[in-house]
Amino acid sequence: MFFKHDQSQETAQSQATAASDTESESSTTTSSSTSSSNSTMKDGTYTGKSTSTEWGDVQVKITVASGKITQITVLKHPTGGKSDEINSRSLPTYKQEALAAQSANINQVSGATETYKGFTGSLQSAWPRS
Numbered sequence: 001m002f003f004k005h006d007q008s009q010e011t012a013q014s015q016a017t018a019a020s021d022t023e024s025e026s027s028t029t030t031s032s033s034t035s036s037s038n039s040t041m042k043d044g045t046y047t048g049k050s051t052s053t054e055w056g057d058v059q060v061k062i063t064v065a066s067g068k069i070t071q072i073t074v075l076k077h078p079t080g081g082k083s084d085e086i087n088s089r090s091l092p093t094y095k096q097e098a099l100a101a102q103s104a105n106i107n108q109v110s111g112a113t114e115t116y117k118g119f120t121g122s123l124q125s126a127w128p129r130s
Contacts, residue, residue: 041064041067041128042067043066043067044064045061046061046064046126046128048061048121048122048123048126049121049125050076050122053117053118054114055078055115056076056078056079057118058078058118058119058122059118060072060074060119060122060126061073062123062126069098072099074095078114078118086111086115087112089112090112091119093109094106094109098123104127106120
């Protein structure tokens, strides 16, 4: 049985640390960082890097339409044995959460840590750069 691991507290701590680090940078860097996160993404299809995990590589492709991610396709993931069971449950959850959040900042599914690392790593590398 799989349960979502609530990372909201960890995320809040990470964001607080990042905010603290950002405040120590120049105001020009902070404002450009803020403006790029608020801008819409350029429409197109973007393929992330294949991200290695303990059980195999994970790679995703995203489709952006009207400035939003509309589809995430998993191109590669570990298969065979227990991996089939884990990934059949975790990958749809990861895709759904990333689409809803329009971000790679998603919750981890218990028991699918390596898939989480690979999925989020590939997803982050697929993000359109402005």
